[in-house]
Amino acid sequence: MAEAPVVAGVGAVCPAGLGAGAFWQAVTAGRPVTGPVGRFDVSGYPTGNAGELPAAALSELDGLVPWHASLAARYLAAAALEALRDAGVDPRRPGSRIGVFAGTVMGVRPVLDRGILRGKLLAAGCEWADPGRLLDVLHEVVAVDGPSVITAPGCAAGNSAIALGASAIAAGEVDLAVCGGADELSHEVFAMFTSLRGLSPDLVRPFDAARQGTLPSEGAGVVVLEHPASAAARGARPLARVLSHSSYADAYHMTQPRADGAGIVATVTACLKLAGRSAADVDWVCAHGSGTQASDGIEGAALAMALGGGGRRPPVSSVKGVVGHVEGAAAALEAVAAVRALTHQFIPGNPTMRRPDACCAGIDLVDVPGRPGQVGVVASPSFGFGGAVCTVLFGHADA
Amino acid sequence: MPSAVVGAGVRLPTALSLAELYTCVSLGRPLQGRPEGFWAPFTDLDTIEAPVARCPEAPEAGGRATRLRRLPRESRLAAAAAAEALADRAPNVVGTVWASSTAGLAEYGQVCTDAATLEPGLVSPLTGPQSAYNGPAAAVSIQFGLTGPQLTLTGGYEAGATALVEAARMLDEGRCDHVLVGGSATVSRWRLVGAERDTVPAEGALCLLLGRHGTVTANPLRRGRLREPALRRFVAGCLAEMTRPPQAVALSTAARWRAPVRRALRAAGGAAMQAAWPVERTAGDLGAATGLQAILAAVAGCGWPAAGLSSVLVLAIGDAGDAVAVEVLSKKEP
Numbered sequence: 001m002a003e004a005p006v007v008a009g010v011g012a013v014c015p016a017g018l019g020a021g022a023f024w025q026a027v028t029a030g031r032p033v034t035g036p037v038g039r040f041d042v043s044g045y046p047t048g049n050a051g052e053l054p055a056a057a058l059s060e061l062d063g064l065v066p067w068h069a070s071l072a073a074r075y076l077a078a079a080a081l082e083a084l085r086d087a088g089v090d091p092r093r094p095g096s097r098i099g100v101f102a103g104t105v106m107g108v109r110p111v112l113d114r115g116i117l118r119g120k121l122l123a124a125g126c127e128w129a130d131p132g133r134l135l136d137v138l139h140e141v142v143a144v145d146g147p148s149v150i151t152a153p154g155c156a157a158g159n160s161a162i163a164l165g166a167s168a169i170a171a172g173e174v175d176l177a178v179c180g181g182a183d184e185l186s187h188e189v190f191a192m193f194t195s196l197r198g199l200s201p202d203l204v205r206p207f208d209a210a211r212q213g214t215l216p217s218e219g220a221g222v223v224v225l226e227h228p229a230s231a232a233a234r235g236a237r238p239l240a241r242v243l244s245h246s247s248y249a250d251a252y253h254m255t256q257p258r259a260d261g262a263g264i265v266a267t268v269t270a271c272l273k274l275a276g277r278s279a280a281d282v283d284w285v286c287a288h289g290s291g292t293q294a295s296d297g298i299e300g301a302a303l304a305m306a307l308g309g310g311g312r313r314p315p316v317s318s319v320k321g322v323v324g325h326v327e328g329a330a331a332a333l334e335a336v337a338a339v340r341a342l343t344h345q346f347i348p349g350n351p352t353m354r355r356p357d358a359c360c361a362g363i364d365l366v367d368v369p370g371r372p373g374q375v376g377v378v379a380s381p382s383f384g385f386g387g388a389v390c391t392v393l394f395g396h397a398d399a
Numbered sequence: 400m401p402s403a404v405v406g407a408g409v410r411l412p413t414a415l416s417l418a419e420l421y422t423c424v425s426l427g428r429p430l431q432g433r434p435e436g437f438w439a440p441f442t443d444l445d446t447i448e449a450p451v452a453r454c455p456e457a458p459e460a461g462g463r464a465t466r467l468r469r470l471p472r473e474s475r476l477a478a479a480a481a482a483e484a485l486a487d488r489a490p491n492v493v494g495t496v497w498a499s500s501t502a503g504l505a506e507y508g509q510v511c512t513d514a515a516t517l518e519p520g521l522v523s524p525l526t527g528p529q530s531a532y533n534g535p536a537a538a539v540s541i542q543f544g545l546t547g548p549q550l551t552l553t554g555g556y557e558a559g560a561t562a563l564v565e566a567a568r569m570l571d572e573g574r575c576d577h578v579l580v581g582g583s584a585t586v587s588r589w590r591l592v593g594a595e596r597d598t599v600p601a602e603g604a605l606c607l608l609l610g611r612h613g614t615v616t617a618n619p620l621r622r623g624r625l626r627e628p629a630l631r632r633f634v635a636g637c638l639a640e641m642t643r644p645p646q647a648v649a650l651s652t653a654a655r656w657r658a659p660v661r662r663a664l665r666a667a668g669g670a671a672m673q674a675a676w677p678v679e680r681t682a683g684d685l686g687a688a689t690g691l692q693a694i695l696a697a698v699a700g701c702g703w704p705a706a707g708l709s710s711v712l713v714l715a716i717g718d719a720g721d722a723v724a725v726e727v728l729s730k731k732e733p
Contacts, residue, residue, distance in 0.1 A: 042519075044518065044519040045519040045520070046519070046520065097623075105531050105532075106507070106530075106531060107532070107553065109504070109507050109530075112507065112508060112511055112589070113507075113511040113514070115442075120441055120442070120443070120515070121439075121441050121442040121443070121511060121512060121515055122442070122443055123439070123442045123443055123444050123592075124443075126592035128504070128507075128589065128592075129500075129504070129589060129590050129591075129592045130500070130555070130718075131500050131532065131553040131554055131687070132500075132553075132554040132555045132558075132717055132718065132719055132721075135719070136719075139624070139719065144624050145623055145624055146622075146623050146624065147561065147564075147622045147623060147624070147721065147723075148554070148624055148719070148721045149552065149554070149558075149561055149565075150552065150553050150554045150558070151550060151551065151552055151553075152531065152532035152533055152551045152552070152553050153533050153536065153549055153550050153551045154531065154533050154537070154551075160550060164565060167568050167572060170572075171568060171571075173622075187511070187514055188507055188510045188511050188514065188527070188530060189527075191510055191511075191513070191514035191519070191522045191527065192510060192522065192524075192526075192527025192528065192530065193527075194519060194520050194522065195520060195521075195522040195523065195524040195527055196524050196527065196528075246574075247494075247547075247548030247549070247550070247574070248546060248547070248548065248549075249494075249495060249540040249545060249546050249547065249548065249549035250540075250546075251540045251541050251543075251544045251545055251546045252541065253541065254528050254529070254534075254537055254538075254541065255528045385528050385531065385533070385537070386531070386533040386534070386536065386537030386540075386549070386551075387537055387540060387541065387549065388533065388536075388537070388548075388549040388550070388551075390548075
């Protein structure tokens with residue numbers, strides 16, 4: 001990448017509430033914000049926990065963005081507004097060519113399952129059939145004149161959106177790229193993970209030896225990327241830089257990651273090479289760490305292979321123990337965490353981990369309350385069903 | 400550097416080859432669907448009879464019939480088109496960029512219905528993972544061992560053309576040696592709710608294998624979100640940027656943009672306006688894949704000797720005004 005795009009602003013919506021501040025506060029305090037599902041009836045299910053926005057946050061959302069049948073569309077717009085304002089950009093008059101790159105897993109489809117009630121599906125709208133409706137609210141509140149792209153490669157969606165936005169800036173197609181992801185808690189996803197026996201009965205416990213599964217969650221994460229020259233021209237102070245990104249496909253199985261973690265190793269290694277960095281430069285890995293039996297051990301071993309060696313164990317933690325698995329927004333929220341780690345010089349811990357999995361002996365699983373210190377480079381890998389893997393490497397603004 | 404077309408695969412109701420696709424779109428006859436009944440159990444959606452266009456059953460894709468039978472129909476069609484595009488080639492690092500607005504929608508509806516009517520936990524563990532948009536891209540990547548970047552795009556008609564733009568950028572950035580850029584669609588009661596009334600919802604799959612060397616190239620021109628007053632400027636800008644004046648325009652435009660686009664093309668003038676192909680009406684409405692369908696029609700025009708074209712402009716515009724323009728060229732001069 002010729003000139004690394006800068007991160008000009010961040011925004012977040014998650015079960016901790018509205019705003020990147022609420023998200024970061026929950027992450028650094030190690031306070032899980034998942035809990036009993038209230039939006040739909042889970043009384044007959046073997047587990048009943050997930051992540052959902054509290055009622056107060058949903059009410060607050062009404063004052064921020066217009067109503068829409070899709071909560072994901074509203075989350076995305078709210079996070080985008082926050083990120084643009086954080087960047088010092090007027091969403092209505094950005095003054096530069098601006099594009100949108102949004103990641104999702106289910107997009108507007110949960111509009112369909114929200115009608116599940118007493119054995120009858122009351123389908124009152126048709127938004128679910130048009131995936132472009134995910135951007136309805138954002139387009140109402142942000143004057144977008146560049147491309148609007150929705151990417152849906154599974155749970156790597158948020159990073160994939162950041163990668164597309166970074167490439168669009170590098171190619172000179174846009175000056176500003178609103179990049180992120182959004183998904184809302186879906187009964188369908190809850191039923192699916194139940195059928196796969198993939199849900200935790202209490203909390204998501206990434207990298208724990210006794211982890212029992214993940215918890216679906218909801219929200220949105222947005223980073224506003226900008227060409228360095230554009231940021232300099234308007235006197236903006238960047239928060240961080242996107243040093244590089246790399247994507248890969250496992251080409252292996254619809255729901256199982258490759259046992260050798262080849263995708264993670266390949267993308268992390270490629271990111272380092274593209275950015276001209278070494279493994280020792282990586283101060284924190286904001287891991288995918290979904291808490292499932294299948295993937296955490298593979299990820300831990302792969303990160304050790306890509307970043308360890310010579311007695312070095314890369315510091316690793318996952319924010320999913322706090323906010324759950326926000327699917328298409330997961331990597332985007334992790335990007336917000338990466339940027340905050342760089343600006344606050346602080347590495348969050350793994351608050352729900354009790355006993356580290358032996359598979360993770362090659363990585364340094366950060367304990368609570370986290371670790372203050374010099375944070376110059378953060379790697380954020382992501383992957384999911386379908387085998388798409390995407391890693392983004394973030395660097396300090398002065399890097 | 401232009402992206403060259405190295406291979407193509409077509410599985411459409413109207414065409415099983417590029418030549419048939421070109422014939423279909425250049426004749427300009429509106430597609431006639433066959434009425435089918437659709438229902439959505441346990442919902443308040445009425446049972447309807449609607450004309451739709453189906454594909455012939457996908458043939459075995461590279462001898463993978465046994466494994467393919469377990470895939471949803473859209474993924475099977477995608478794999479069949481991909482097998483044709485890849486042929487016997489074994490390129491090094493191949494990326495996959497796929498556009499679909501319908502992949503997984505029927506499965507999503509099925510899981511919703513099962514969750515509402517069965518005991519919790521009785522939802523099939525095979526159906527849920529197929530209920531997202533990325534099923535076809537994942538199936539193609541897995542079936543053919545494509546380990547390059549894997550991307551799924553969704554949205555309106557423009558998404559299929561966006562897939563080509565992103566695929567071309569992957570090649571430009573050196574992220575892979577080849578990219579399989581494709582799109583697909585299926586028809587279900589859930590999709591028909593949002594279908595445009597003057598097009599025939601179709602199922603099918605189509606793809607291009609892009610590389611660095613070939614006689615037909617597809618080059619992104621510009622993309623952006625338009626309001627109607629800016630459309631003429633957008634079209635004029637595309638025509639000015641083209642390597643050669645177009646001999647035809649392949650259109651994939653949502654209903655409300657059709658008349659404004661024709662007005663903008665008329666205002667721009669030129670011979671191309673004599674040959675404007677509205678592919679969503681002649682070859683079928685493939686949702687997000689329709690933009691790519693227009694690109695394949697252009698590739699057919701420039702690559703099939705009998706068509707004899709050397710420059711075609713492709714315009715894809717979704718309902719919300721997101722527009723993508725691509726030029727397709729053959730090396731021969733007009």
